[in-house]
Amino acid sequence: MTAVALTNVSKVFNPGRPDEVVALSGIDLTIGHGQFVSLIGPSGCGKSTLLRLIADLIPATAGTVEVAGKPASRARLDQEYGIAFQQAGLFEWRTVQRNVELPLELRGASRAERRARAAEMLALVGLADFAGHYPAQLSGGMQQRVAIARALAVHPPLLLMDEPFGALDEMTRERLQAELLAICAKTGTSTVFVTHSISEAVFLSNRVVVMSPRPGRITATVDVDLPARDDAARQSPAYFDAITEVRRALRGDAAAAATS
Numbered sequence: 679m680t681a682v683a684l685t686n687v688s689k690v691f692n693p694g695r696p697d698e699v700v701a702l703s704g705i706d707l708t709i710g711h712g713q714f715v716s717l718i719g720p721s722g723c724g725k726s727t728l729l730r731l732i733a734d735l736i737p738a739t740a741g742t743v744e745v746a747g748k749p750a751s752r753a754r755l756d757q758e759y760g761i762a763f764q765q766a767g768l769f770e771w772r773t774v775q776r777n778v779e780l781p782l783e784l785r786g787a788s789r790a791e792r793r794a795r796a797a798e799m800l801a802l803v804g805l806a807d808f809a810g811h812y813p814a815q816l817s818g819g820m821q822q823r824v825a826i827a828r829a830l831a832v833h834p835p836l837l838l839m840d841e842p843f844g845a846l847d848e849m850t851r852e853r854l855q856a857e858l859l860a861i862c863a864k865t866g867t868s869t870v871f872v873t874h875s876i877s878e879a880v881f882l883s884n885r886v887v888v889m890s891p892r893p894g895r896i897t898a899t900v901d902v903d904l905p906a907r908d909d910a911a912r913q914s915p916a917y918f919d920a921i922t923e924v925r926r927a928l929r930g931d932a933a934a935a936a937t938s
C-alpha cells in the first residue's frame with residue numbers, strides 16, 4: 679500500500695467561465711510509506727493546489743486521488759494526515775497545549791488522552807516547557823513547531839506541509855528542517871512538502887518533484903540519495919549534484935536533468 683497515489687489528476691478552477699484556470703493537468707504521482715517528497719516549481723504552478731487535492735480540501739476535476747489506499751475523502755474523515763501551512767494558524771485564545779489538543783478533541787478523545795498526547799507531541803518538538811503559554815508569547819519558529827505538533831497529534835501516517843518554514847530566518851529554518859527529519863524518522867511519517875527553496879527540498883527529500891507553470895505538470899523527478907541528513911550532508915558532493923539537477927529541471931532542461 680502506498681501513502682499517496684494520484685492517477686491522471688487534473689484541476690480546472692471556474693470551468694467554462696472567462697476566468698477559467700487549468701491549474702493541474704495529467705498528474706501521476708505515487709509516494710511510498712515513510713518517503714519524504716517535496717514539490718517545487720515556479721509561483722502559480724499548482725503546488726498548493728496539489729496539496730489541497732491530497733488533503734481533500736478541494737475536489738479533482740478528473741483522475742483519482744488516494745491516500746493510504748482509500749479515496750481522499752475517506753482518508754480525510756479517518757484523519758489519515760496532518761496539515762501544517764506557512765502561517766502556523768494557531769488559535770490565539772488557546773494555550774499551546776490546547777492548540778495541540780484540538781484535533782484530538784475533534785476526534786472525541788478523552789481529556790486524559792488529550793493531555794497525554796499533547797504532552798508527548800510538545801516534548802517531541804522541544805516545547806514541553808511552553809504548554810501553558812499562548813501563541814503570541816512564542817517566536818515564529820516556536821509557533822511553527824506547535825503547528826507541527828498539532829499536525830502530528832493524531833499520529834497520522836502522512837504529513838502535508840505547505841511552505842511551513844517560509845517565513846523563518848535561515849538559522850531557524852535549518853534547525854527546524856533537522857527536527858522535522860528526526861520526527862519523521864522516529865514516527866515513520868510520510869511527508870509531502872511544498873517549498874520554493876531548492877536547497878531545502880534537496881536536504882529534506884528522498885524525491886524532489888519538479889513542476890512547470892500552467893497548466894501545472896510534473897516535468898521531472900529527482901531522486902536524492904544523501905549519505906546522511908546532517909550538517910555535513912549540506913557540504914557533500916551528492917547534495918550539490920542534486921541541487922544542480924533540480925535547478926536544471928526548473929530551468930526546463932528536464933531531459934538533461936533526467937540523464938545527468
Ligand SMILES: Nc1ncnc2c1ncn2[C@@H]1O[C@H](COP(=O)(O)OP(=O)(O)OP(=O)(O)O)[C@@H](O)[C@H]1O
Pocket residue numbers: 691692699701719720721722723724725726727728892
Ligand atoms: N480557488 C481558486 N480559484 C481560482 N483559481 C485558483 C484558486 N486557487 C488557485 N488558483 C489558481 O491555480 C493556479 C495554481 O495556484 P497554486 O496556489 O496551487 O500555485 P502555487 O504553485 O502553490 O503558487 P505559489 O508558489 O505562488 O504559492 C494559479 O494560477 C492560481 O491563480
